[in-house]
Amino acid sequence: MRVRRTLNLIAGDGQTNVLHLNTLDYERWDEKIKDENWLDIYGEGWKKLRKLRVDKNSNRDFQFDVLMANLPFAGDIKETRILIR
Numbered sequence: 001m002r003v004r005r006t007l008n009l010i011a012g013d014g015q016t017n018v019l020h021l022n023t024l025d026y027e028r029w030d031e032k033i034k035d036e037n038w039l040d041i042y043g044e045g046w047k048k049l050r051k052l053r054v055d056k057n058s059n060r061d062f063q064f065d066v067l068m069a070n071l072p073f074a075g076d077i078k079e080t081r082i083l084i085r
Contacts, residue, residue, distance in 0.1 A: 019045050023069040024082050026059040 004018045019042045021029055032038055033046060054061040077083055 019049065023067065024077065025079075027081070029059045 020038070021032060039046070049062070050056075052062045052064055053059065054063060
């Protein structure tokens with residue numbers, strides 16, 4: 001995460017717009033965004049992202065063209081609710 005944010009700053013992004021969230025587990029994002037420490041670091045980026053939600057009460061669909069995310073390298077995904085999407 002830090003490397004990505006640094007690379008964006010070096011490239012001139014200025015805002016970084018890189019958030020530490022599990023893109024496969026968007027149903028649990030609400031838990032993450034309640035964390036004060038997380039909000040201190042990623043709060044501004046989260047405000048921008050949530051404005052792009054198709055449904056203001058759902059983190060499933062957004063109005064943007066590109067999403068870049070890391071693959072789940074830590075092992076197999078075993079949670080059925082994530083796999084059925």
